[in-house]
Amino acid sequence: GAVVSQHPSWVICKSGTSVKIECRSLDFQATTMFWYRQFPKQSLMLMATSNEGSKATYEQGVEKDKFLINHASLTLSTLTVTSAHPEDSSFYICSARVSQGGAGELFFGEGSRLTVL
Amino acid sequence: AQSVTQPDIHITVSEGASLELRCNYSYGATPYLFWYVQSPGQGLQLLLKYFSGDTLVQGIKGFEAEFKRSQSSFNLRKPSVHWSDAAEYFCAVTKVSGTYKYIFGTGTRLKVLA
Numbered sequence: 004g005a006v007v008s009q010h011p012s013w014v015i016c017k018s019g020t021s022v023k024i025e026c027r028s029l030d031f032q033a034t035t036m037f038w039y040r041q042f043p044k045q046s047l048m049l050m051a052t053s054n055e056g057s058k059a060t061y062e063q064g065v066e067k068d069k070f071l072i073n074h075a076s077l078t079l080s081t082l083t084v085t086s087a088h089p090e091d092s093s094f095y096i097c098s099a100r101v102s103q104g105g106a107g108e109l110f111f112g113e114g115s116r117l118t119v120l
Numbered sequence: 121a122q123s124v125t126q127p128d129i130h131i132t133v134s135e136g137a138s139l140e141l142r143c144n145y146s147y148g149a150t151p152y153l154f155w156y157v158q159s160p161g162q163g164l165q166l167l168l169k170y171f172s173g174d175t176l177v178q179g180i181k182g183f184e185a186e187f188k189r190s191q192s193s194f195n196l197r198k199p200s201v202h203w204s205d206a207a208e209y210f211c212a213v214t215k216v217s218g219t220y221k222y223i224f225g226t227g228t229r230l231k232v233l234a
Contacts, residue, residue, distance in 0.1 A: 009163070037222070046210065046226045047164075096163055108154060109212075109222060111163035 005031045005101045009112030016087055017120055024082045024115045026097030032077035033099035037109065038070075041094040053080040087119045122147050124213050126225035134233045135203050141196040141228050143211030153194040154212040154222075155185055164210065170194060181205070206232045 006029040016022050026036055034055045039047040051072050052060040059072035069091075071083040080099075084091050094116050098109040125144045133139055145151060152171050156164040168179025175187040185196045194211060211225040 007163075044229075046224045049221060052221070094161075098164075108166050108169050109164075110166070111156075113163045114161070116161070 005029075005099070005110045007033075007097065007099050007110045007112040009097055009115050011115060012113055013116040013118075015118045015120065018088050019086055021083055021085045022087055022117060024084075024095055024097075024117075026080045026082070026099070026112050028078045028099045028110075031099075031101055033080075033101075034077060036074060036080040036097055036099045038072060038080075038082050039096045039098065041096060041114075043094075047096060050082075055080075084117065087117070089119045092117055092119045122213075122223055124211050124223050124225035126209075126211055126228050128228045129226070130229050130231065132231040132233060133201050136200050139196075139198045139201045139205070139230070141209050141211075141230070143194045143196065143225060145192050145194065145211075145213045145223075147192075147213055147215075147223075149215045151213045151215070153185075153187060154214075155179065155183070155194070155196045156210045156212060157181075158208045158210065158227075160207075167196070167209075201230075201232055203232045203234060206230055 008027045010025045036053040038050045040050050041047050049062050050065045053072045053074040055074045061067050074080040094114050096114045098111045123146045127142050154169045155167040158164045167183050168177050170177050170187045178184050183198050187194050208227045208229050210227045212222045214222045
């Protein structure tokens with residue numbers, strides 16, 4: 004199957020700093036990537052849809068200025084958590100669709116665990 | 121409203137026993153259905169998917185699922201569970217066309233007893 008890679012897999016930062024998480028599609032081009040947030044023992048919550056070359060589409064309740072998404076190329080999307088606070092600590096997962104036109108299954112990155120001290 | 125329900129939060133089975141994980145969906149359009157598995161601290165891996173055609177779909181690791189439109193269900197099954205199957209399982213649905221947003225169920229945590 005298609006490979007989606009996230010980096011870093013875990014990061015610890017101080018409150019008030021910004022953290023960037025990268026999501027790469029290694030063997031396919033992804034015009035659309037999705038960013039999810041997962042709280043412990045809970046399901047995935049869609050944060051935003053990342054569109055190559057255009058602005059991301061955020062879900063209701065997700066702060067655009069807090070979670071900056073950039074999808075500058077067909078293989079890379081980044082999520083930047085700005086001025087991170089302890090409540091931003093979570094497991095962030097990106098995914099990408101393989102096929103265009105049809106639904107296509109999502110392939111997921113390994114996830115990035117953010118801990119804000 | 122669009123939703124996916126996994127009624128069982130936790131399921132415990134003995135190794136070698138059969139398994140069925142339930143998934144019900146409420147969706148206004150023709151659905152595409154998926155089952156994903158997540159090991160602790162990992163991303164999600166696709167087990168199987170249903171787009172159209174045969175309502176019984178085979179997946180990886182010996183899993184299968186059956187789409188029943190009349191019951192709005194897409195239950196996951198495995199005849200004989202292995203200890204390595206212990207993980208979190210998520211059912212998901214998306215539309216045949218449109219924005220392709222996926223809606224995930226709340227997950228079922230599977231524990232396997234030796």
